[in-house]
Amino acid sequence: MFDSSKEAKKLFECIIHPVKLDRFFNELWERKPLLIKRHIANYNDGWFSTAELDHILRQENIQYSVNLDITSYENGKRETHNPIGRAYAPVVWDYYQNGCSVRLLNPQTYSRRVWKLLAVLQEFFGSCAGANVYLTPPGTQGFAPHYDDIEAFILQLEGRKNWKLYSPKNESGTLPRFSSDNFSEEEIGEPILNIVLDAGDLLYFPRGTIHQATALEDTHSLHITVSCFQKNSWYDFFEKLMPRALQIAFEEDLELRKGLPTDYLHHTGVVNSDKESPERQFIMGKVEKLMTSIMKHAPVDAAFDQMGRQFVHDSLPPVLSESEKSCSIHGTGERWDSQRQQVTSMVEIEPDTMIKIIRKGAVRLVMEMDQVHVYHTLENLRYYHGTEPQYVDIPIDAAPAVEFLIHSYPEYVPVDSLPLDDIQLKIDIVTALYEKGLILTQEPLDPIYEEGVDENEAPM
Amino acid sequence: MFDSSKEAKKLFECIIHPVKLDRFFNELWERKPLLIKRHIANYNDGWFSTAELDHILRQENIQYSVNLDITSYENGKRETHNPIGRAYAPVVWDYYQNGCSVRLLNPQTYSRRVWKLLAVLQEFFGSCAGANVYLTPPGTQGFAPHYDDIEAFILQLEGRKNWKLYSPKNESGTLPRFSSDNFSEEEIGEPILNIVLDAGDLLYFPRGTIHQATALEDTHSLHITVSCFQKNSWYDFFEKLMPRALQIAFEEDLELRKGLPTDYLHHTGVVNSDKESPERQFIMGKVEKLMTSIMKHAPVDAAFDQMGRQFVHDSLPPVLSESEKSCSIHGTGERWDSQRQQVTSMVEIEPDTMIKIIRKGAVRLVMEMDQVHVYHTLENLRYYHGTEPQYVDIPIDAAPAVEFLIHSYPEYVPVDSLPLDDIQLKIDIVTALYEKGLILTQEPLDPIYEEGVDENEAPM
Amino acid sequence: MFDSSKEAKKLFECIIHPVKLDRFFNELWERKPLLIKRHIANYNDGWFSTAELDHILRQENIQYSVNLDITSYENGKRETHNPIGRAYAPVVWDYYQNGCSVRLLNPQTYSRRVWKLLAVLQEFFGSCAGANVYLTPPGTQGFAPHYDDIEAFILQLEGRKNWKLYSPKNESGTLPRFSSDNFSEEEIGEPILNIVLDAGDLLYFPRGTIHQATALEDTHSLHITVSCFQKNSWYDFFEKLMPRALQIAFEEDLELRKGLPTDYLHHTGVVNSDKESPERQFIMGKVEKLMTSIMKHAPVDAAFDQMGRQFVHDSLPPVLSESEKSCSIHGTGERWDSQRQQVTSMVEIEPDTMIKIIRKGAVRLVMEMDQVHVYHTLENLRYYHGTEPQYVDIPIDAAPAVEFLIHSYPEYVPVDSLPLDDIQLKIDIVTALYEKGLILTQEPLDPIYEEGVDENEAPM
Amino acid sequence: MFDSSKEAKKLFECIIHPVKLDRFFNELWERKPLLIKRHIANYNDGWFSTAELDHILRQENIQYSVNLDITSYENGKRETHNPIGRAYAPVVWDYYQNGCSVRLLNPQTYSRRVWKLLAVLQEFFGSCAGANVYLTPPGTQGFAPHYDDIEAFILQLEGRKNWKLYSPKNESGTLPRFSSDNFSEEEIGEPILNIVLDAGDLLYFPRGTIHQATALEDTHSLHITVSCFQKNSWYDFFEKLMPRALQIAFEEDLELRKGLPTDYLHHTGVVNSDKESPERQFIMGKVEKLMTSIMKHAPVDAAFDQMGRQFVHDSLPPVLSESEKSCSIHGTGERWDSQRQQVTSMVEIEPDTMIKIIRKGAVRLVMEMDQVHVYHTLENLRYYHGTEPQYVDIPIDAAPAVEFLIHSYPEYVPVDSLPLDDIQLKIDIVTALYEKGLILTQEPLDPIYEEGVDENEAPM
Known part of the structure; x- marks a missing residue:
């Protein structure tokens, strides 16, 4: 394996x-x-x-x-x-x-x-x-x-x-x-x-x-x-975390939305830093309390996902072996048959198709603005940032399927085992990932019955 | 007063x-x-x-x-x-x-x-x-x-x-x-x-x-x-404070400069948020420790000064009374004498000149990059942000003089009482502020002996 | 006058x-x-x-x-x-x-x-x-x-x-x-x-x-x-004329739309400038013929209007006398009556109102893209290019009225004498110019019967 | 040939x-x-x-x-x-x-x-x-x-x-x-x-x-x-010619530098286009005379060279045959000898080397700002405008050598026959073009005596 x-x-x-x-x-x-x-x-x-x-x-x-x-x-x-x-x-x-x-x-x-x-x-x-x-x-x-x-x-x-x-x-x-x-x-x-x-x-x-x-x-x-490890330190993580922490705290903690005391300018700043007035003490106490609140609201996992998203964008695409190609969209599926002058070798994901993610480090599932994006390295170029960040949009209720695939790695699992209610949704989600090159099948997919080709020619 | x-x-x-x-x-x-x-x-x-x-x-x-x-x-x-x-x-x-x-x-x-x-x-x-x-x-x-x-x-x-x-x-x-x-x-x-x-x-x-x-x-x-109170909440303050806190912590705490664990991506993020692995516990503990360190380094007074600097830039210029004008550069000093066709009424700041800041809220002393800037509202226009932020550059050793003037307000103090060693430096610093309109004298300055005009005509 | x-x-x-x-x-x-x-x-x-x-x-x-x-x-x-x-x-x-x-x-x-x-x-x-x-x-x-x-x-x-x-x-x-x-x-x-x-x-x-x-x-x-006379030479005029001449010739002369000879590169340029080949002679003859065609299509008056439009934008606004103000929108018309706490002194342009353009040099009528724009200096500021070019949009069939007013200057003419078919159109066009400050009446307009004010309060 | x-x-x-x-x-x-x-x-x-x-x-x-x-x-x-x-x-x-x-x-x-x-x-x-x-x-x-x-x-x-x-x-x-x-x-x-x-x-x-x-x-x-023939019409040529013609006429014809008549605005433009005043006639006569002058100054060959320069930039690079590669820098010259772990096969252009331009359409000699540039297609990519325009800078007195090579095409000529005074200059200019891939030799160049390699190791 x-x-x-x-x-x-x-x-x-x-x-x-x-x-x-x-x-x-x-x-x-x-x-x-x-x-x-x-x-x-x-x-x-x-x-x-x-x-x-x-x-x-x-x-x-x-x-x-x-x-x-x-x-x-x-x-x-x-x-x-x-x-x-x-x-x-x-x-x-x-x-x-x-x-x-x-x-x-x-x-x-x-x-x-x-x-x-x-x-x-x-x-x-x-x-x-x-x-x-x-x-x-x-x-x-x-x-x-x-x-x-x-x-x-x-x-x-x-x-x-x-x-x-x-x-x-x-x-x-x-x-x-x-x-x-x-x-x-x-x-x-x-x-x-x-x-x-x-x-x-x-x-x-x-x-x-x-x-x-x-x-x-x-x-x-x-x-x-x-x-x-260029720009891969804890500092870089906190650079992503802190503004998000502040943003969330603003939304959830009314105290942070309140105005500053009208006289704060007279008790703060370098000119007043040696003063010990009660107003200053009150302000400094407030700062500390709000700091704690901000920290409490820090969306730590979301910030790590942003680091992961960045990593996926910065990465080289994977080098695929010939056998990996033949078990993914990179080498299998519909092709032009020069003899017959038509498209042949249609394949389809089935409920019992055994699949896995093509590389453990090649994908990152990220929640952004109530959407689920599966960022991946597959379309990156061999020079740095040769493309925009590439991702597949996933319906929010399909997220557990992707999570399941990530955690199952490196094992193959049948499509049917994905933790979703609907078999068609399972196939759709896997097909969407497959068509972006993110899915490896255990065996090369078999072409389906060819006569179907002719019947499928209705315009879309 | x-x-x-x-x-x-x-x-x-x-x-x-x-x-x-x-x-x-x-x-x-x-x-x-x-x-x-x-x-x-x-x-x-x-x-x-x-x-x-x-x-x-x-x-x-x-x-x-x-x-x-x-x-x-x-x-x-x-x-x-x-x-x-x-x-x-x-x-x-x-x-x-x-x-x-x-x-x-x-x-x-x-x-x-x-x-x-x-x-x-x-x-x-x-x-x-x-x-x-x-x-x-x-x-x-x-x-x-x-x-x-x-x-x-x-x-x-x-x-x-x-x-x-x-x-x-x-x-x-x-x-x-x-x-x-x-x-x-x-x-x-x-x-x-x-x-x-x-x-x-x-x-x-x-x-x-x-x-x-x-x-x-x-x-x-x-x-x-x-x-x-538009954008004058605690949130706005923390927006200025947080990036500075992180920056200072980076410089002073080696832990923050260290790289993330090579396997952090497999234990963090929305996909792993329900996991309880020791690696995840270690990472989360680290996040908390570093947060505390960042907070400890937060330059609270510097951030308040940035709020003050912003306030001074956003403000209207002060409305000066006629008597205020006659005790400041706005109404006194050298003028053109149409009769004699020459400049007259030269005035000078003296050690015993009694002075104060023209308005308590019109100035803000801010340390920026090892320099001391006295931001002020005097050249602001009557429409919002009609000018760039205006400031007077002050030698760092003259900062206590400005601080003294700010704290003395609303009292007048003699130039000589400024907490600096050198009388010439006292006069220079007050003259610099006076020429920007920031200083009010207790009495209108007396024109100095006029014959001096002729002797002062050497080119600069 | x-x-x-x-x-x-x-x-x-x-x-x-x-x-x-x-x-x-x-x-x-x-x-x-x-x-x-x-x-x-x-x-x-x-x-x-x-x-x-x-x-x-x-x-x-x-x-x-x-x-x-x-x-x-x-x-x-x-x-x-x-x-x-x-x-x-x-x-x-x-x-x-x-x-x-x-x-x-x-x-x-x-x-x-x-x-x-x-x-x-x-x-x-x-x-x-x-x-x-x-x-x-x-x-x-x-x-x-x-x-x-x-x-x-x-x-x-x-x-x-x-x-x-x-x-x-x-x-x-x-x-x-x-x-x-x-x-x-x-x-x-x-x-x-x-x-x-x-x-x-x-x-x-x-x-x-x-x-x-x-x-x-x-x-x-x-x-x-x-x-x-900064940038006011014949050169500046031709800079406006030439691209327009070429553009018009392109639209009207098919020869100019035709492709260059496929071999032109081998007979032209500094490397071939001493050659006397028939191909070169043919090409040079063609250049001359097309040049003449371009010149023939040059829209001379349109280019002068662009110079005029530029002049109007660059100009200072006119200095109006008190009597000019009282005979134009700058000083007459509806005003707030503090006593009665309502608007009074409504005025209207009538067919027999005697009018003229407020300054000969303050307007320029320009055809642009099948529209007629009356550019004017009235809203210019006292510093260079303080505003965008200002103009009044005129229906194309009203252009003769503006032309008539320009040529009548400095004489006053009755609104009714404008060379348009419809009296309402005459009044509308004069009102539009009047409301932009471009029209001077011979006498201050008389306020109309005040009771009308109350009846006119229906919302628009 | x-x-x-x-x-x-x-x-x-x-x-x-x-x-x-x-x-x-x-x-x-x-x-x-x-x-x-x-x-x-x-x-x-x-x-x-x-x-x-x-x-x-x-x-x-x-x-x-x-x-x-x-x-x-x-x-x-x-x-x-x-x-x-x-x-x-x-x-x-x-x-x-x-x-x-x-x-x-x-x-x-x-x-x-x-x-x-x-x-x-x-x-x-x-x-x-x-x-x-x-x-x-x-x-x-x-x-x-x-x-x-x-x-x-x-x-x-x-x-x-x-x-x-x-x-x-x-x-x-x-x-x-x-x-x-x-x-x-x-x-x-x-x-x-x-x-x-x-x-x-x-x-x-x-x-x-x-x-x-x-x-x-x-x-x-x-x-x-x-x-x-996209944008390759006579119009495109005149678009390059006209602004240059105007520029040169400005420099050489004082009449074009003179100011417009102070009253021109009152006799020109759409509003005055039906007038027949003497002032208008004078102005129109002047326009015609200056047009003729501008045309007379038109730098026709320079504009064709700009078309040529554009063509060379837009072009695909040439497809070279194996034998062409072996007779140019694309396939011959110094190479790394893995056996001896050093550079071998040094070659040099000699006075009797027989040479030609690699493709007739691949170069364009253009005079720009008193400099001579040989624009070429050799470094263009196989997608449109994949590079900036590429050129070799040539000393102005070497221009006749390039001209000679262009006109000699498709014949090979010995380096020594270039119309320059100095044999070293001939070799230098050919070497410069050779190193950019623009020169084809009649025979593959022979590697020079290899012992020289060692003696040539002085740092540059």
């Missing part, structure tokens, strides 16, 4: 092997760097290669500044050398030969294997996963010291690179919300880690960790940086 | 006479309507009259839809008859003769007495005060039943009008945030008050009270509605 | 006295500067004075940068010293005492006499007239050498100023479309005129003339610059 | 075979419809098929409303049935089975053969070519009668369809600029052509021809409509 959650966990365990999950999350995650020296040069093989980069440059319309950067960092000076327009392979190699680094942005758009890597990891992290690929000529450095706003996993793919990591310069640099500007050497002090990454090795460090890296003199370096 | 706060209180007491302030705010305000029958037809005289309306239409460029509306309500049908462009008096009277009501918006822009009325009341309420004037032909009604988003004081000026008030239709109509659409007669039920307002009378009712009114058959009706 | 055209001509003759109109327009206008030394210090008196400036600063909300500039030009360096917010008189005089020049923008907004001056001149020029006032302390200069995009008339009001004028630096500086940046002394060469302007004198120079001026050491200088 | 112009001509001859080019353009083009019955069912085979549509729906992210429409027209009612989101094949076939038509927009984006068809035709027409594919179930009609704004070539691919064409309803419907709304049957009258199109047939009709079509009862219908 395929379970996308379990697959995701296995992949991540493989990436940080031999470190155990528990140890990683209890001791290292968001706390300190992790270096794994593997002495197995081909451990990371398959995710990406310089040859694949060459291939992509020839096959795809890669645009400077949009998809690819040409950079250098020499004598403390960071430069970007991007021309305008399409990056043709020979021109990119010219820059490389002249000592420039090449950064391919979002390789998942062009590389099916990177796509798959990230699509699986995002399910593990519960947070959108991204990637960049860095190719560095021997003996050079492409970027100035800086820190990023994401958790970083460096997978060394080819060659060797010398990495130096530095502590945040102060408290507010710890787990920061935004990436830094470039630092000068003077600003960053002594490294806390200074090591060489060989092909097959892994380096992890938390957002806020200042870093820089140089390819060794004797070889180029190629690595992929997998990133996650 | 003139005290703008006391003057404001006296005016409001006069408006609700013989009801006492205490009773009004404890029993009626935001709770229920108040009708005061005075049997003194000229009690409200002086604020406005139909003759003044006629005068304004002739002197000012009054625009339909912007400054004036022509309306009717007949057989349950509410219509607006506004032409385009300027409202010339004879055309307005034509509409009136044909049974249309005339609503003059923001009479304070054209009427000095309404301006003064509102400028004083806003200081009493600590909330922007507005007004509309309604003229209704005998036996007609100009508006459909509806409720507004403001506390309403109806001052009957001429003639008589039959008012009917109705309770909010449900809980959420109590102290509402936005005005209603028009209601039909069927929707509103039986009135809770059905009375006739004669000239000199007052009617108050809270926001959310549904109302309609008809001029009696034997006479026209003219009243002015004074409004306040 | 008052004729606004004649009044306008007289005023301009007075301004350039003793130079004759013919000579001015034939020899000087747009060609060369004109200096008139009058030796009558008070010849320009009455238009504006420094005392009026002082008065305006005290009465009006004059804003730095919007309505007033504080400037200096010293040692080749031009600076603007504008603070933010309202310009209080004493602060402005401080700057003046320190050697700064004061420029009041658009004095017509605050000064009734400047308003009248410009409102009359705009009618003479057939082009919007503007003004600035410049006050300069003794021995100083406020602006760097530059040229403007308007015809300039300098009226010296007080004191004395040394003016230097310079020729345009090249052909394209003659009658330019846009004002210049500041020039350095080295760039401008030797002056073509170097004279002193005394109070009462006039200096005219065409747009494109480089100029600078310094107040003499012994006295301040005050002058008003009246400007006109 | 491959010549893209000749190839394009041959393809179009094939499409309208057996009609001759001369006859087509002299008698039919933009004049009347052409029907070619071929009785060879597979004459149009290869361009597209329903099987290819099925394939595209499975492979590509086809979005309803963006890339595909589901329509019906029954009993005079035209409907669009597009859901939201991706069009999965089985759902599309469901609609088809229910009698809906399927329109695939811009098949060139997904079908390489349609891309090639249009890329070649655009070169023939000198105008952007587009396409839609229409699949209609037996016995149905998908669209209401209407006309389009393009020259239409209907290539029947499968099945049979009954077409009815109607004359434009009036003059202004001939060669219109914009497509029509839908017509009712009553509006369009009797057809001028009423025929059946079989697979292999062609139907051409000019823009403005009203049309409707129904699939016969016994079979579905599939056709592709190839369109061209």
